[in-house]
Amino acid sequence: MADVFTVLGHDHTEVKRMLDELEAGPTRATGAGEDALAARGRKVQRLITEESKHEAVEEEYFWPAVRRLVRGGDRLADHAVAQEQAAKQVLDDLIAAQPWQDRFEELLADFIADAREHIAFEEEQVWPRLRELITAERAKELGRKVEAGKRLAPTRPHPNTPPRPAVLKAAGPMVGVADRMLDRVTGRDRD
Numbered sequence: 001m002a003d004v005f006t007v008l009g010h011d012h013t014e015v016k017r018m019l020d021e022l023e024a025g026p027t028r029a030t031g032a033g034e035d036a037l038a039a040r041g042r043k044v045q046r047l048i049t050e051e052s053k054h055e056a057v058e059e060e061y062f063w064p065a066v067r068r069l070v071r072g073g074d075r076l077a078d079h080a081v082a083q084e085q086a087a088k089q090v091l092d093d094l095i096a097a098q099p100w101q102d103r104f105e106e107l108l109a110d111f112i113a114d115a116r117e118h119i120a121f122e123e124e125q126v127w128p129r130l131r132e133l134i135t136a137e138r139a140k141e142l143g144r145k146v147e148a149g150k151r152l153a154p155t156r157p158h159p160n161t162p163p164r165p166a167v168l169k170a171a172g173p174m175v176g177v178a179d180r181m182l183d184r185v186t187g188r189d190r191d
């Protein structure tokens with residue numbers, strides 16, 4: 001059974017791969033045609049889905065553990081959650097933008113830079129501190145919760161939902177179901 005660092009690490013690797021791919025283009029400015037732009041739009045929607053699920057389960061399960069176990073954990077968690085909230089706002093604008101609009105590329109470029117900084121903060125500043133203190137058993141249990149939580153987690157950013165674990169746990173599954181229904185109706189879940 002994978003521990004929480006492995007589970008979240010897989011997500012980070014996948015998100016970073018998507019960021020590299022999107023950064024490489026092509027974009028409208030570098031000559032992408034209609035099909036390539038449509039594919040770019042779908043990739044961005046996939047990125048938004050992955051990112052929304054990932055941050056939601058971190059906020060439900062990971063940051064509470066950091067706050068509880070790490071000395072200065074509140075400061076670390078507050079900083080990271082603020083980064084996550086700012087990113088949700090960008091993604092909420094991006095979800096409605098079209099890949100042929102300048103605004104789409106501006107929002108995406110902002111998100112790419114912020115996401116890399118956020119992932120580096122988690123992996124370099126937070127994970128080593130938590131790793132020292134968490135038991136192997138608890139790390140596995142958290143990994144299980146994070147993995148299970150992702151199955152019903154929101155697939156859209158919801159920047160106006162307070163990022164508090166109790167609120168997310170209460171609202172998360174219903175929001176996740178509603179998101180998936182909307183994704184189905186709008187075709188957002190189609191590759």
Ligand SMILES: [Fe+2]
Pocket residue numbers: 054055058080084118122
């Ligand atoms: Fe995060």
Ligand SMILES: [Fe+2]
Pocket residue numbers: 008012054058119122
């Ligand atoms: Fe993360």
